[in-house]
Amino acid sequence: MMKSPIILALLIFISCSLSATPYWQQKVDTKLQVTLDDKRHVLLGYEELDYTNNSPDTLRYIYMHLWPNAYEHDHTPFAEQQTQNGEKAFYYAKSKDRGYIDSLSFLIDGEKAEYHNTEMMPDVARIDLPHALPPGGHMHISTPFGVKIPRIFSRLGHTKQAYFISQWFPKPAVYDRKGWHPIPYLDQGEFYSEIGSYEVSITLPKNYIVMATGNCSDNAEIKWLDSLAQLPLPSDTLYRKGWPASDEQMKTLHYHEDNVHDFAWFADKRWIVRKDTTTVPETGNVVVAYAAFLPVDKKKWLKGTDYLKATVQHYGKWVGPYPYKTIKAVEGDMHAGGGMEYPTVTIIDRAASSELQTVIVHEAGHNWFYGIQATNERDHAWMDEGINTFYEHKTVNALGAEKIKTKAKGISININSSTEDLLYYEAASVRTDQAIDQNAANFTELNYGGDVYIKTALMLKWLEQYMGEDKFEAGMHEYYNTWKHKHPYPEDMQAIMQKHSDKSLDWFFKDILNTDKRIDYALRNIHMGNGVTEVQVKNKSGVNAPVRVDAYKGDSIVASGWSMPFTDAATVEVPAINYSKLKISDDIPDVKRANNSNHGGLKLGVIAGLNRSEKERLFVAPALGYNNYDGFQLGLLFHNITIPENRFRFALAPMYGFNDGQFTGTGSMSYTWYSRGLFSNITLQVDGKSFNYASTSQNITDPLYARYIKIAPSLVFTFNEHNLRSPAVSSITLKAYSISEDIFNFNLDPADSLYKPSIATQQKVYGLLRFDHKNSRTYNPFNYNFEGQMGADFAKINIEGNVRIDYMLPKKALYVRGYFGKFFDIGNNPAAASRYYLNSTFTGPNDYLYDDTYIGRSAQNGFTAHQVSIREGGFKIPTPLYTDPVGRNDNWLAAINLESDIPKIPLIRLFLDAGTYANAAQQNASTNKFIFDGGIELHMLFDAVKVYLPLVMSKDFSDYMKSMYPGKVVQNSIVFSIELRNWDWLKAPSKLLRRLSN
Structure with missing residues (x-):
């Protein structure tokens, strides 16, 4: 019974002993x-x-x-x-x-x-x-x-x-x-x-320009750099052509620096050099600033030394004095982000030259955060990247955001725009952001920028406002002076910052830094009296943190009130009753601004826009469409698809068809619940569309059109993979279809003894259950799904798998698709069930769920009859003029589809399809057990559109082509596909962001 107190006492003794150990470092x-x-x-x-x-x-x-x-x-x-x-x-x-x-x-x-x-x-x-x-x-x-x-x-x-x-x-x-x-x-x-001192000698051909950590002690080299800095900028392109030959004579340069943790150097024979000096705040020491850059970017780099000097001034004011004698920035190739910092020297990637001010300030600022304060960047990346991004923002704001016209696009880009914050806000809105304080290798590539850099900077702005700018600055000065040339940890920073605040900062250091919960406050009730406005605020995130409410007159803040940290609800007192608006502070990184103000409502936008308004967004854009029956269609698209994303999303596009004079349209709406349990999210979605899909003019003057109306509610359960770096995702989909279809009935007209069409409507209901698994790993990605469908007359099982087998050549691969389907006739009505049979070549009439997009859904001849979908058998030769198309089956069907890139030839692939089905050889005396086709393929728009030209085919297909198109087999063999069914427009922002990041 005495063991527990003894162990507890021992632990307390050890803890006290450790805390009493003086700081040391190697x-x-x-x-x-x-x-x-x-x-x-x-x-x-x-x-x-x-x-x-x-x-x-x-x-x-x-x-x-x-x-x-x-x-x-x-x-x-x-x-x-x-x-x-x-x-x-x-x-x-x-x-x-x-x-x-x-x-x-x-x-x-x-x-x-x-x-x-x-x-x-x-x-x-x-x-x-x-x-x-x-x-x-x-x-x-x-x-x-x-x-x-x-x-x-x-x-x-x-x-x-x-x-x-x-x-x-x-x-x-x-x-x-x-x-x-x-x-x-x-x-x-x-x-x-x-940390220690470095003495380095570098020997290389004499005509190399070198920029390195520390101070060069060779007078001849310093004078040469001075002379280069005085040269006028080259006015022609001679300097840009080729690479200067290396001097046969060698030189040895000597560098020294104290109190640094690394040494880097960069050498190029083409650089332009510029030099300037600045004085360090507090100490008055003179710092020499060097910029070395390529002639092709000379205009962008003209202010390079100015940006370095500004960094020394502003970081020196807000953090602490720069202790070294030089600060340098060079232009080069550096694929690990826009730049990389080393003590007293930083390299800026050529691709970052369009945002040079921001990048130089950021990379030069690293001299303070990791350079002077040598934190553990691998385990606590926010302590250098995040804190430095916070001061980069402050510095660029102080300088005034420059607008730089990019040569490529010819548009002005505000390099200090808050739009970069959207990288974090978008991830937070779909619950894929990560806690700040963890090992750098744990982050997804997007989150390394969005969370480590941007999210940390936003949270530090929140902390600064909570503490008060003066106290925050005093705390950071002491943190810098105490821990310069040392190895601080997060607890060391907290201990010092806490000394400068009479309020606990645990909410920041223990909660904010260690949570992936998104920040979401909402204004609730407002009560006024005795010169004070009481505002009830709901904390919808559950993060224990404080909130500030601002009172506005026009665009100016006239009063503010803070709460203490809370997790559920709090009342904030704002010392004002005469105001035009109340709003949760913009300095708090709230993901959903639309519930932050008592002046909410709806804000209309054109085409698309960003979602950082205090009002809900509605966007209007033109909508266009075309098919054989409705012709060209024009309408409006109403949507709220934006960044950050809303939990409730919709896109509705009513249109008017000019061919038939009828209204058409398509639309989707969804709501997503997020969870930390078995499923990461659950999405309830309703899809709908209505178009005409067939027409007839048989024995009538004006064409008659058949319309379908589809309503398809679904529930998608996405499994929680827990490790966000995992490329795998699995989901279960439950979906119902209610489809109203017009059909043509042909009845004898006694007036002229002709059969004329009329419209009847039939209602169909289907159910679908599907399991999907997708592994989007970089090499050899694959996916597979198991699907069951059921209607009144049939049941069907579909099993499909896809894998891309990468060649040892960039962007070249073999694409393999396998399919097996099993059909069950459960209605004892073969005539009704035949519509749902398995098909080797999938075309418009086979798409009874109306999931695909067809130009001529029921066409049997002409260009639009040559559209196929890569579903079921995935073959490329439709046989619509046969009563029983080749490869159609009421039992089972198996197929494999191959596509191969061709080395050195873009956009063109070879394809081959092969398959078999139940009783293949018995259905027709001329039919083989296996069917096949193969040829060349043109793929476009990320494989959304493909054009196929079959060059070889099995006898079944060959006989069809020869009998139906004698002498015109080649041109009538060309088919195309439009694959849009897997693109979820409601999730377009996150998909686009992931695509742009790769």
Whole structure:
């Protein structure tokens, strides 16, 4: 019975002992000598490390990062993450374009030390120390090394003879109060390194311009850079053509910097150089700013040094003084985002030059957040990317948002626009955002930007307003001064910020940073009296957090009131009764603005728009359509499809057909419930449409048209995959169809003894149950479904599977579709059941559920009779003029459909279909057991539209074509498909966002 109190006391004692342990961190001083061979794209170097063990622990081994090995083959953590994120360049790279580090031979205090790579991580090695390193001990580590520089895939790399040298030398992992932190190189997910001094010498051809971490101590090089900075900008294109030959004479440059955690350098013979200086707030120290950029982008980079100077000024004011003597930005190729930061130098990707101000401010700002405060970027990415994005926004706002015309599109883009926030708001609206404080590798590629960067910045703005700007700034100043050149964790930041607030900040550090619940407040009741307005606010998210309500006169805030953190409902007192509007503060990152104000209502928009208004949005756009029967159709599309998405969505398009003078239309509406249980979401949806699908003029003057009206409610249950990085998703669909169809009856007219048509209407009801599984992995993605259908006269089982088998060529693959169907006649009415039989070639008359889009749904001749759908057998030769079409069956049908890309030929594929069905050889004496067709295919619009030309076919199809189209077989063999049934227009924003990100 005494064990529990004893254990509890022991835990308390250990906890108190740990909290009383003084802060410590290891010290690693680095000396590097390296030579660039720009013909072989190789670095040859020698490294010396002075490692001081300031920990209270005895070390018997250390971890060493060998990050160039991330580029060695396609099974490294980097390569696997690239694959998961849909990046294919490295996978298809030739071996000569990949990279590695070799020639290692570690000596520790002169003794050879063995090392071995950790499991599944060739870029992380463990070195067993020849002698244990006690607390306070010191050791000297040395090794030669060679680096094969890869073609640029991420950060380290080269583009011809432009070199981007980062994460390039053996580097010890951090050992801190939480233990060792060996981390593989990743593209999504940055770093954590020990702090110390760097002395680096770089030898390379003389005409390279070099920008590197720290200070160059070579006067001749400094004077040369000064002379380059004074040159006028080139006025012609000569500088842009080709690559200057490397000078045969070599030079050796020397760099030094203290209190940094990394060293990077960049070299290019083509750069334009510009130089300026600025004074650091508080200290008055002078900082030299360099910008190095390519001539082709000279106009965009004219203010490069201005942006660097502004960063030193504004971050210095809001955070703390810049401690180094130089700050540099260079233009190059860098595929890990728009730029990448290193101590005193940052590289800006050429693709980011259209938003240069924002990108330079962001990347230069990283000198404070991760550069000076060396947080663990892999485990707590928000502490550098998120905090830095917050100050980037403040800096760009202070500078005034520049509008930059992009050459490609010729439109103005406001680079400080809040539209970038929509990346987070969209994910939150569909419940796919993630908690901020977690390992960088856990995020989806979209969420790494949306949550780590943008969501964190939005939440920090909320915290700043809650604390008050002055107190927040004072807290950040103390945080900076206390933890500069150290390794702070989230609890360290909270401890300091809490000192500057008399209100608990747990809601931010313990709740906001660790939840994926979306923020949603709603105004409820309002009571006025005694000079105060009491506003009841509903917290619909359940996140324990405070809210601010603002009172407006016109566009100006005249009063505000805060609540304490709450989870359900709270009353906020606003010290005002004379106002025009009450509104939840725009500084709170509320996903649904439409319930934030007492001046809600409806806001009309044209075509489409964004959903950040305090009013519900309704958009109106023109609607166009065409089919053989209604002709051209014109109408209006009414919808609320926007970003962020609404839980209730609709799109309704009433139209008028000019051919028949009748109204037509289509529409859908849905409502989605989100859950954390078995299903991630449940969607109730109703689809409807009405068009004419047939016409006749037999023995009458004016054509008669047959219309269908379809109403199809459904419930879709999407399973919760839990791991958002998983490419797999499964769902169950329950769907009912109520379809009203006009049919033609032909009756004898006694007046002229002719059979004339009349319209009768029949009502059909069907049920559908389907299980879908889709795995959209980067290589060899696949999907399959099991479907059951039932009507009054039949039941049907459909099993379909699709897989794309990727070739070892980019964007080339073999596409395989397999199908099996089983039919059951349950109505004892063969004539009625025949409409639902299985079909090798699926055309308009087979689409009794009216799920597909057909131009001539009932056409038997002409161009529109050549439309097929890739359903059931998926064949490409329709035989509508046969009473019993080829491959039609009332028992079972099996088919396989193949499509293959052709190397070096875009948009064209080869196709082959083969199948069999019950009693195939007995149905017709001329029929074989197997049917087939094959030919060439043109695919367009993301495979939504395809055109097929069969060139080979089985005897059944061949006999049909020869008998029906003698002498015109080829032109009458051409068919096309329009596949739109799987596109859910109500979910278009999220699908479009995912497509644009790949």
